[in-house]
Amino acid sequence: MEKAVERQKILLRHLNPCSSTNSSLNHEPSLLSSVNCASEVSPMAAFGDDIVIVAAYRTAICKARRGGFKDTLPDDLLASVLKAVVERTSLDPSEVGDIVVGTVIAPGSQRAMECRVAAYFAGFPDSVPVRTVNRQCSSGLQAVADVAASIRAGYYDIGIGAGVESMSTDHIPGGGFHASNPRAQDFPKARDCLLPMGITSENVAERFGVTREEQDMAAVESHKRAAAAITSGKLKDEIIPVATKIVDPETKAEKAIVVSVDDGVRPNSNLADLAKLKTVFKQNGSTTAGNASQISDGAGAVLLMKRSLAVKKGLPILGVFRSFAVTGVDPSVMGIGPAVAIPAATKLAGLNVSDIDLFEINEAFASQYVYCCKKLELDMEKVNVNGGAIAIGHPLGATGARCVATLLHEMKRRGKDCRFGVISMCIGTGMGAAAVFERGDSVDNLSNARVANGNGH
Numbered sequence: 001m002e003k004a005v006e007r008q009k010i011l012l013r014h015l016n017p018c019s020s021t022n023s024s025l026n027h028e029p030s031l032l033s034s035v036n037c038a039s040e041v042s043p044m045a046a047f048g049d050d051i052v053i054v055a056a057y058r059t060a061i062c063k064a065r066r067g068g069f070k071d072t073l074p075d076d077l078l079a080s081v082l083k084a085v086v087e088r089t090s091l092d093p094s095e096v097g098d099i100v101v102g103t104v105i106a107p108g109s110q111r112a113m114e115c116r117v118a119a120y121f122a123g124f125p126d127s128v129p130v131r132t133v134n135r136q137c138s139s140g141l142q143a144v145a146d147v148a149a150s151i152r153a154g155y156y157d158i159g160i161g162a163g164v165e166s167m168s169t170d171h172i173p174g175g176g177f178h179a180s181n182p183r184a185q186d187f188p189k190a191r192d193c194l195l196p197m198g199i200t201s202e203n204v205a206e207r208f209g210v211t212r213e214e215q216d217m218a219a220v221e222s223h224k225r226a227a228a229a230i231t232s233g234k235l236k237d238e239i240i241p242v243a244t245k246i247v248d249p250e251t252k253a254e255k256a257i258v259v260s261v262d263d264g265v266r267p268n269s270n271l272a273d274l275a276k277l278k279t280v281f282k283q284n285g286s287t288t289a290g291n292a293s294q295i296s297d298g299a300g301a302v303l304l305m306k307r308s309l310a311v312k313k314g315l316p317i318l319g320v321f322r323s324f325a326v327t328g329v330d331p332s333v334m335g336i337g338p339a340v341a342i343p344a345a346t347k348l349a350g351l352n353v354s355d356i357d358l359f360e361i362n363e364a365f366a367s368q369y370v371y372c373c374k375k376l377e378l379d380m381e382k383v384n385v386n387g388g389a390i391a392i393g394h395p396l397g398a399t400g401a402r403c404v405a406t407l408l409h410e411m412k413r414r415g416k417d418c419r420f421g422v423i424s425m426c427i428g429t430g431m432g433a434a435a436v437f438e439r440g441d442s443v444d445n446l447s448n449a450r451v452a453n454g455n456g457h
Contacts, residue, residue: 097156102139140400198281226387296393300401335368337432
């Protein structure tokens, strides 16, 4: 009970404009008076400033250079989801204060231009600005967090956090990075920032004792869950069908297609077949093409605003943005990032990791995914319930936005038994990012100001 009361006090400090030194926050509730300390108008005043998500959509995720989007340009991918979030909410595009797009591989100035072009394709007017953000694999989530922070700061009222990656168009030769400054070789940590991601995966497996079998089992489960999600039709809530073309590599003939299903999922994935695969990055290692994320093409977009504005517009609230944290870790084992970032984000939200009902943790490599889940002692029935990046794919800049759509739509389906969710991923050069979301319809006028019941919800 004391833990629940403390969580409510922290949450009220986040939500309330009144000083945290107010005596009503330093004693057990009387929480109703805490909510009203800044105003005598309505308890809703404390919650009207919540940053909420009213729409979150993504494209299907397709295999790079072989899948449904291999001939689709990144600005066309991005335009499809930008158009969806405004059309499906009947929002006037001119009301959007900024579009922030996470993207990783393409040269910055080129992709920034393509994102502006995508906004025009999607019907946005001159007045709506666009910018990109690159925090490697967390870029899509960082875009959402940046928009949430800007709305909170009063820079604008409505924003879109998005992500796009076309790994068919852009790719990193050899999977590694290169530094022009030779001094990097004289600084071990700087040198480790340049390691191929697969080597960091091997480092995690070796340092923390994650076996090849554990990694292959995680891969099989990812494909199994993703295949079940596709078969059930549940992903139709989050995926925007994209009309595009595919080009025959031999005849160069173009064929019109509509892409609406993740095409990297292997329903028949099994341990016997995965065990036959050779390791990719290290002889006698454990990371293979079968237990690592796929290189992919895709995009996602998330529409955010204050709760008070969403209510005024009559828009359904899909989720509430509660907290965001980025933490640094040893770059040689960059995959451990979520194990550090998730506790940091839940603490900021006034929660414990055990309070979280659903997790989307990016499966960059099975080694780091297995380690993080074990380190945090997570219930695997709550993690990546619709599969993860090993099965679905990992379009670097889009993954964070994809995860927001997947998490919030799944929380909506689960209803009252699923109040809090977390998205997290590791980040190249040694970081982790995590964000906490609350299910949109779980908050009435006073529910967050009530002492939680015995199960912490």
